[in-house]
Amino acid sequence: MTDQELQTYVENISQVFFHKPFLHRACFNARLRTTGGRYVLNDHSIEINPKHVTEFGLPELEAIVKHELCHYHLHLGGKGYKHRDVDFKTLLQQVGGARHCRALPTAVPRHTYECISCGLQFKRQRQIRTGRYRCGKCYGKLKKVASDG
Incomplete structure (x- = not known):
């Protein structure tokens, strides 16, 4: 999915579920790490993590877009747009958006170290200086026991 397709997708969801137009920019942001998307207060744009789309597909994307559109429409409407606000929780439940996005699979540890004294093993993603x-x-x-990378 391209940024232009995402823009159209967000505009359609805004029209169908919120009955209001989405008049700003929606795009993918690959630098997002711990979140599925974000609403930027300064320019009213919405950024989506492309990894969530590739990992979980369109149902997850729809839930994330609904969540961000709740922030968008409530902020522009002068109502409580933060996660803790009642307006936000109510609107999110009405449109069927996700409160939290699903967690992306974490990186697999590639290096295994073992204690010489007690035998306890440590698995690490990055190499350490023993x-x-x-x-x-x-x-x-x-001491280093195994390395998969």
């Missing part, structure tokens, strides 16, 4: 770090349980030295 001479600098010690076991958190017994303060023993660490």
Whole structure:
């Protein structure tokens, strides 16, 4: 899906579920990491995390867009647009938007370290310097056991 297709998609959802036009910009933002989307207060634009679309498909995208449109329409209407506000919670429930987006799959640990003293294993995404770090349980030295990358 391109940014132009997303723009059309957001405009359609706004018209169908909110009965109001979406007059600003909607686009994908690949730099978003911990959220499915965001409503930018300064320019009233909506940014969507493209990873959520590729991982979970259109139903997840629709729920995220509805959530962000709740922020959008309530903010422009001068009502409570924050997550804790009653106006926001009520409108979100009326349109069937998601309160939270689904979590993206996390990265798989590639490096395994083991304590020489107690045998406790540590799995890490990034490599660590074994001479600098010690076991958190017994303060023993660490050695690298396996590497998948």
